[in-house]
Amino acid sequence: QLQLQESGPGLVKPSETLSLTCSVSGGSISSSSYYWGWIRQPPGKGLEWIGSIYYSGSTYYNPSLKSRVTISLDTSKNRFSLKLSSVTAADTAIYYCARGDTYYHDMDVWGQGTTVTVSS
């Protein structure tokens, strides 16, 4: 059974870079049938797609975050990562990693989420 697990600092200072990793177990990150994405949810609010990466390494980002986001794959460790630079309090959220299906383009497996707070 595929499982995703987010990891990274729970507290980031303003203007610094948020870095998270999603470790994938029970399946290969290199499958052509899927892609991998990051979604966030500010406290008490809805879901916002951050970006996605395909097995080929192609990346797609939310235009509202594009200038600050980098998503990468590490196939040797079966994991993928998110970097969000120049963070502010508005980036405080629960960050989820998820697997995307290339047929329906939905997210069928999610990590449990990790809370990141931006504060000095």
Add this chain to the structure above:
Amino acid sequence: EIVLTQSPGTLSLSPGERATLSCRASQSVSSSFLAWYQQKPGQAPRLLISGASNRATGIPDRFSGSGSGTDLTLTVSRLEPEDFAVYYCQQYDSSPFWTFGQGTKVEIK
């Protein structure tokens, strides 16, 4: 960018009742790329419906999706206690861009 508007914001119902949730798109979306999720407090979202009407693995048949174009619907035929949660619709377009609706909370009346 396609905007998804869900209504109502909150739905107050009793167990056993039927829930009808709406998701309206600002422009026509492909039914193949419309999904519904359920989120309970403290949990990650769970995929319920793919391609507007296909139940995901393990989802009970009391959940059904329908609609096309700009108007999509999620129906829960008879609410069970575990169905009280927040529901989100999501669409994908060829930009590519993934968009979520703002959510509908189904609460116990």
